[in-house]
Amino acid sequence: MSNAMLIDLTRCIGCRGCQAACKQWHDLPAESTRNLGSYQNPPKTSGKTWTLISFDEITVDGQLDWVFAKRQCMHCQHPACASACTVGALHKTADGPVAYDAAKCIGCRYCQYACPYDIPAYEWDQTLGLIGKCDFCVDRQAAGLEPACVKACPTEALVFGKRSDLLAEARRRLARTPHNYVQHIYGEHEAGGASMLYLSSVPFASLGFPTLAAEPATAYTELIMRQTPGIALGxxxxxxxxYWIIRRRQMMQEQAAAPATVTTAESAEEVQS
Amino acid sequence: MNLAIPTPRAPAQPPRPRVSGRAALIAGLLLLTLIGGAASVYRLFTGLGPTTALSDEVPWGIWIGFDFALIAFSGAAFTMAGLVYILQRESYRPAMRPAILFGLLGYIAVLVLLLLDLGRWDRFWSFFINWNVHSPLFEISWCIVLYSTVLMIEFSPQLFERLGKERPVRWVYRIVIPLVIAAVTLSSLHQSTLGTLYLNMPYRLHPLWYSPILSLLFFLSSIVAGLAVTLLIYPLACQIRGKPVAEGIPAGLARGAAWMLLLYALLRLGDMALAAELPALFALDRFSLLMWLELGLALAAMAIFFSRERERRGWQRVGALLALAHVLLNRFSATLFAQVAPEGASYFPHALEWLSTLGVLAAVALAWYLGVRMLSIFDSHSHAKFHH
Incomplete structure (x- = not known):
C-alpha cells in the first residue's frame, strides 16, 4: 500500500509553516505577488509555489468559519497528468508520489489540461520552461523521511503514513467527533482516489475543491489508446x-469488355499520350 | 523585385491588373513570412512568458488552435491519395498532386507551430526515446513524424519529374500502393486521436463538445476538410497553370463532402440526443450559441453541396469555405472557446502569437503557389503505366 497524507483542515492554524518548508526544501524562488485582502499569499499555486494555504471565510448555517486549506498536487491513484504526458515525464511511483522527470519534459503543457485539480504549472518566465508541482517529497520519501510540509506542521494537521492507515484514522475522526466535520473524506474516491486525503468542517465545494466522479478521468482515453495497434492493423x-477488391473488379470488367491483347495495347497507348 | 511576376497563361483575362494583383499578393505573403519568421525566432529565444498571452489557466492558444485545424485541412493529402489509389477513382487523379503538395506543406507548418508552442523546443525529440503509449499526444507526435516522411515520398515525383529524373519516379510508383495504405493508416490514427486528446478533460471541455465519439468526429471532419481544401485548391492550381479544370472533379468532391457532412452531422446530433444534452443546446448561453454557429456552418455547407448549385464554381467555393470555417471553429472550440477554464482565466493572443501564426500560414500559401507554378503538379501517369 502506498504512502499518503491526511490533511485535517480543522487542525490547521494557518501558520503556513508547510508553505515555507516546501520552498526551502525544493529551493524554490520567491514570487512577486499582490495583496488579495486576505492572508492568502501568493494567490495560487504555481511553478514556484508548490503548496499554499488558502484562507476562506465560509458561512454554514449562519455560523462563520475561517477555513485554512493546504493546496497542492493530490497525487492521484490514476493520475490523468501522467496518463496524458507525451513523454512519460510524469509518473506514479509505487510509494505514492506522482513524480516528475524534468529531463524528459518537452513543455507541451498537456498535463495542465488533463489535471482535474488545475495543479501542474508552467514556468512562464523561463526561456526554456518546465512544469512545476508538488512532488510529495519523493526524494525525502526515498530516504525514509516524511515530506517537508508534514515535518514542519506544528499541529499535526498533516499526517504522513500508509493510505489504508490514514483512511482508517480519518474514519475514526469522523465517527468520534461527527459534529466537527462534514462526513466526507475528500480524495478517497475523487477521480479514482488520491494520495492526499482531506477532512473539513465545511463542504469541500464551498472551498472551491472540484466535485469529481469516482471514475478516473483517464478511463475513456486509455480505453481508446489501448486499441491503437488494432485500429492501425484494421x-x-x-x-x-x-484496393484488392476494386482492382479485381475493374480487371474483370476490362476482360469482359475486350480481349486481353487489346487491353494491353490500349494501356500502352495511354502511356504514350 | 521582378522575380515574382508570373506570365499569365489564361488567355481570357486582361493581363495587366492580374499580374500586378498577383505580384502584390506574393510580395505580401513574402513580407508576412519574413515578419513571422523573425517573430518566431524571437519567441524561441525569449520564452513563452514575454511573447504570448498564455497562462496556467489557458496554457494553449492560437498556435495549437491553428495547428489542429491545419492537420485537419492537410487531410486533403490522404483523402485524395486514398480516393485515387485505394478507391481507384482515376478521374480524380488531376486533383491529387495539388492536394499532396498542400498536405506536405501543411504538415511542415504543423511541425513549426508545434515547435513554437513547446516550452522545451530544444528537446522536441524526447518522444523518440521516452515513450508513453497511453498518451494521445505521444501517438500524434509519432504519426505526424512518420506521415510527414510518407508525404515527402508521395510528393517526390512532383520534383523528380520536373528535374527530368525518371528512375526515382518509377521507384515511388512501384511502392505507391503500400505507401498510400501507410498514409491512410497513419492519418486515420492521428486525425482521430486528435479527438481522443480531449477525452481526459471531462471537467474542462463543455459537455456539448465532450463526447466518447470525439475520435470518430475528428476523423470524419478531417475528410470533410480534406475534400473542401481540394475543392478550393484544385481549380486554383488549374488557374495558375492555365489548364482547364477537369470535368466533374469539383462537383464530385462537393458530392462526397455532402455525404460526409451528413454522416458527421447525424453522428454529432445523435450523440447529443443520446447523452441528453439537447437542453444545453437551447440554453442560449455562450456555449449553446457557439454550438449553433458551428452546426450552422456545417449544415449550410452541406445544403450547398447537396443542392444543384454544387455544379457552379462560385457556390462550390462558398460551400468549401463554410465547411473549412466549421472545421477551424470546431478545433478552436475544443481547444479554447468551449473550454471551461479555471476562474480568472482570460486569453487574448499576444501580437507575437498572431505574427508568427500569420507568417507560418503565409509561408504555406506562398510555397504552395510557387510549387504549383514550378513543379510537375498534374499527374500524367495513368494507373496502367506501372501496374499492368
Missing amino acids: VAAGASAV
Missing part, C-alpha cells in the same frame, strides 16, 4: 482489401 487491412 485500417491497413481494410484499405488493402478495398
Whole structure:
C-alpha cells in the first residue's frame, strides 16, 4: 500500500509553516505577488509555489468559519497528468508520489489540461520552461523521511503514513467527533482516489475543491489508446482489401469488355499520350 | 523585385491588373513570412512568458488552435491519395498532386507551430526515446513524424519529374500502393486521436463538445476538410497553370463532402440526443450559441453541396469555405472557446502569437503557389503505366 497524507483542515492554524518548508526544501524562488485582502499569499499555486494555504471565510448555517486549506498536487491513484504526458515525464511511483522527470519534459503543457485539480504549472518566465508541482517529497520519501510540509506542521494537521492507515484514522475522526466535520473524506474516491486525503468542517465545494466522479478521468482515453495497434492493423487491412477488391473488379470488367491483347495495347497507348 | 511576376497563361483575362494583383499578393505573403519568421525566432529565444498571452489557466492558444485545424485541412493529402489509389477513382487523379503538395506543406507548418508552442523546443525529440503509449499526444507526435516522411515520398515525383529524373519516379510508383495504405493508416490514427486528446478533460471541455465519439468526429471532419481544401485548391492550381479544370472533379468532391457532412452531422446530433444534452443546446448561453454557429456552418455547407448549385464554381467555393470555417471553429472550440477554464482565466493572443501564426500560414500559401507554378503538379501517369 502506498504512502499518503491526511490533511485535517480543522487542525490547521494557518501558520503556513508547510508553505515555507516546501520552498526551502525544493529551493524554490520567491514570487512577486499582490495583496488579495486576505492572508492568502501568493494567490495560487504555481511553478514556484508548490503548496499554499488558502484562507476562506465560509458561512454554514449562519455560523462563520475561517477555513485554512493546504493546496497542492493530490497525487492521484490514476493520475490523468501522467496518463496524458507525451513523454512519460510524469509518473506514479509505487510509494505514492506522482513524480516528475524534468529531463524528459518537452513543455507541451498537456498535463495542465488533463489535471482535474488545475495543479501542474508552467514556468512562464523561463526561456526554456518546465512544469512545476508538488512532488510529495519523493526524494525525502526515498530516504525514509516524511515530506517537508508534514515535518514542519506544528499541529499535526498533516499526517504522513500508509493510505489504508490514514483512511482508517480519518474514519475514526469522523465517527468520534461527527459534529466537527462534514462526513466526507475528500480524495478517497475523487477521480479514482488520491494520495492526499482531506477532512473539513465545511463542504469541500464551498472551498472551491472540484466535485469529481469516482471514475478516473483517464478511463475513456486509455480505453481508446489501448486499441491503437488494432485500429492501425484494421485500417491497413481494410484499405488493402478495398484496393484488392476494386482492382479485381475493374480487371474483370476490362476482360469482359475486350480481349486481353487489346487491353494491353490500349494501356500502352495511354502511356504514350 | 521582378522575380515574382508570373506570365499569365489564361488567355481570357486582361493581363495587366492580374499580374500586378498577383505580384502584390506574393510580395505580401513574402513580407508576412519574413515578419513571422523573425517573430518566431524571437519567441524561441525569449520564452513563452514575454511573447504570448498564455497562462496556467489557458496554457494553449492560437498556435495549437491553428495547428489542429491545419492537420485537419492537410487531410486533403490522404483523402485524395486514398480516393485515387485505394478507391481507384482515376478521374480524380488531376486533383491529387495539388492536394499532396498542400498536405506536405501543411504538415511542415504543423511541425513549426508545434515547435513554437513547446516550452522545451530544444528537446522536441524526447518522444523518440521516452515513450508513453497511453498518451494521445505521444501517438500524434509519432504519426505526424512518420506521415510527414510518407508525404515527402508521395510528393517526390512532383520534383523528380520536373528535374527530368525518371528512375526515382518509377521507384515511388512501384511502392505507391503500400505507401498510400501507410498514409491512410497513419492519418486515420492521428486525425482521430486528435479527438481522443480531449477525452481526459471531462471537467474542462463543455459537455456539448465532450463526447466518447470525439475520435470518430475528428476523423470524419478531417475528410470533410480534406475534400473542401481540394475543392478550393484544385481549380486554383488549374488557374495558375492555365489548364482547364477537369470535368466533374469539383462537383464530385462537393458530392462526397455532402455525404460526409451528413454522416458527421447525424453522428454529432445523435450523440447529443443520446447523452441528453439537447437542453444545453437551447440554453442560449455562450456555449449553446457557439454550438449553433458551428452546426450552422456545417449544415449550410452541406445544403450547398447537396443542392444543384454544387455544379457552379462560385457556390462550390462558398460551400468549401463554410465547411473549412466549421472545421477551424470546431478545433478552436475544443481547444479554447468551449473550454471551461479555471476562474480568472482570460486569453487574448499576444501580437507575437498572431505574427508568427500569420507568417507560418503565409509561408504555406506562398510555397504552395510557387510549387504549383514550378513543379510537375498534374499527374500524367495513368494507373496502367506501372501496374499492368
